[in-house]
Amino acid sequence: MAVNNPRGLPLSVDGEGLKKGTRVGEGALRECAAYLLDHPKKGRRSFSGEALxxxxxxxxxxxxxxxxxxxxxxxxxxxxxxxQKFMDNNGSCEDMGPSAFPVGEVHKIAVLDMRMANADRHAGNILMSKGEDGQIVLIPIDHGYCLPESFEDVTFDWLYWPQARRPFSSETIEYIKSLDAEEDIALLKFYGWDMPLESARTLRISTMLLKKGVERGLTPFTIGNIMCRETLNKESVIEEIVQEALDFVLPDSSEDAFLETVSRVMDRRLDEIAY
Structure with missing residues (x-):
């Protein structure tokens, strides 16, 4: 839908991409953002750190x-x-049922998708490979629709996999606790992407939800369902939280004041779900 696109497809009328809250021509930026924000287990992404x-x-x-x-x-x-670097693989997750996927492999994808508010996660863009121990390793690709300006089209295929209902491991919980949206936004700016306010807000709110969710012992299934719509016309819980906060704050309120209101509303809704 971009100007001079190779297939000669119709252009976007208002600049919006195929997914709500995304912009035509920004897919490459989001692909790189997904890699930069996929921090290694040992610490923040650095210039000479681990590749994966x-x-x-x-x-x-x-x-x-x-x-x-x-x-x-x-x-x-x-x-x-x-x-993007080519990764040796044995096909995508569309080629087999999810029962053989290790829980930790599914959860690492879930953490990435929830944090990035991925609007296009399906089995076809998760590759399968084999680790040194012969276990299946999942490789997430195709992140051009992450960090949208709204939560309307967020979707995760792994919600329907049994591993999503299992609790996070202590290692994954520690990783989630280490995440910092402000540092991430600064990192992307350092590399040349000054995120639109709306996309930065999405990252802040999704990171907030993920961290608050694990504090309450929620599973990927429960947190993911908060972010995804049950039907096309019914807003998700996260959309309701954002709208309630918008209704509460004054129009000229600061972003910090708005996010603090989101935090309070989110605490109440999560407590209702968890307890």
Whole structure:
């Protein structure tokens, strides 16, 4: 839906992408953001740290490419996109049922998706590989619809997998506790993406929900259901929380004041769910 797209598809009328809350032409930025924010278990993403993070998002970079074959009626112009390291795999999760997937592998994907408010997680964009011990390793790819400006289209296929109803391990809980949305926003800005306020708000709220959820012992299934709509026309719990906070604060309130209100509303709703 972008200008000069290679298939000549109709352009987006208002700049919105195929998923609500996403913008045409920003997919590459989000692909890189998913990699940068997938911090390794041992600490924050750094310049010379581990290549793979907690969820195993393949290394991803922004590239600029020039080619006469690009669809550009006005002449040859460089195009910008994302380049991702190829990962050896045995197909995607669409190729087999989820029963053989290790719980920890499903949970690492769940943590990434909930934190990034992924609007396009399905079995086809989770690759399967084999680790050194022969166990299945899941590799998340295709993150062009993460960090949307709203929660309307957030969707997680793993919600329907039995592993999602299992509690997080202590190691995963410690990892979640170490997450810091403000540091993440600063990291993305350092690498060149000054996130729109709405996307930064999404990251702050989803990180807040994930951390508060594990404090109450909630499973990925319960937290994920808070973020996803039951039906197309029924708002999710997280959307209700955001709207209640918006209704409560004054129009000229600061972002900090709004987020503090979100936190209080979220505490009440989570307590109702947990207890």
């Amino acid at each position: 993070g907690f969820a195993g998002v393949p290394p991803t970079v922004i590239v600029k490419c020039l080619h006469s074959g690009f669809n550009h009626p006005d002449g040859i112009t460089p195009k910008i996109g994302s380049l």
